[in-house]
Amino acid sequence: MDFVLAGVASCGACLFSNPLEVVKTRMQLQGELRSRGSYQVHYRNVFHAFYTIGKVDGLAGLQKGLVPGLMYQFFMNGVRLGSYAIIESSGYIKTDGRVSAVKSTLAGAVAGVVGAVMGSPVYLVKTHLQSQAAASIAVGHQYNHQGTFHALRAIYREHGLLGLWRGSGAAVPRVSVGSATQLCTFSSAKELVMDLQMFPKDSWLVALSAGMISSVAVVMAMTPFDVVSTRLYNQPVDQQGKGLLYKGFTDCFSKTLKKEGFLGVYKGLGASYFRVGPHTILCLFFWDELRKVYARLK
Secondary structure, eight states: OHHHHHHHHHHHHHHHHHHHHHHHHHHHHTTTTGGGTOOOOOOOSHHHHHHHHHHHHOGGGGGTTHHHHHHHIIIIIHHHHHHHHHHHHTTTTEETTEEOHHHHHHHHHHHHHHHHHHHHHHHHHHHHHHHOOOGGGOOSOOOOOOSHHHHHHHHHHHHHHHHTTTTHHHHHHHHHHHHHHHHHHHHHHHHHHHHHTSSOTTOHHHHHHHHHHHHHHHHHHHHHHHHHHHHHHHSOBOTTSOBSSOSSHHHHHHHHHHHHOGGGGGTTHHHHHHHHHHHHHHHHHHHHHHHHHHHHHO
């Protein structure tokens, strides 16, 4: 039930945050293929990107990749948060009855690695689908997948089983860093809010407040990894499945820094917060509330 509750909570948050995930993906991809003639539009900010995508691709365009997004959330966060819940219930993350930042960070990182490996194939497909757009607003490499399962079959036929985990070298550190930051700050912030007695102990406002604090830390820690991850997942590949633009995480990171500067690895920061912030808050809030409901029913 720990895994199921975590997966359901993450899917609930995804329904609200997916349009911003589409915007974030497009903003992170723009600029990388300017020299190849594939750069056709400049998204000035989150709101301009949101308006442009909605105008050209329609409202449905803002929910591109929703199916793999829900699958990814259920498998990745189901495993990640479920694993952390089990570690937490065992008492490992506490020292003398208080949350230990070091232990909580380690537990979050380990849970993140497991979740990232599990969800990587679906994240690959999600990125491909969310980057697909009308020619007039296309950025990055464009795939022609007809849907989630068509994409999975196409990637498997062309690049084999390992091809489904292409880009996981960036996804694992991205999710691991994000997971460690998120769960450590959430646990610590939740304890702090209860110590301050700002709200009743079992109030839903405790989890909501802790989620808000956690969301800021998560976005700042994850965005550089997220930019690199998005570009590695979406880049074109040769017949052997090797990337044509980047060799791996370090190569992508260094090329982005060299070409686009420090702010290049923070591209889409506003979109990242508008996506990751609400998603983090809602996910942790739903997760905490579902666990309390299940505990009462049990």
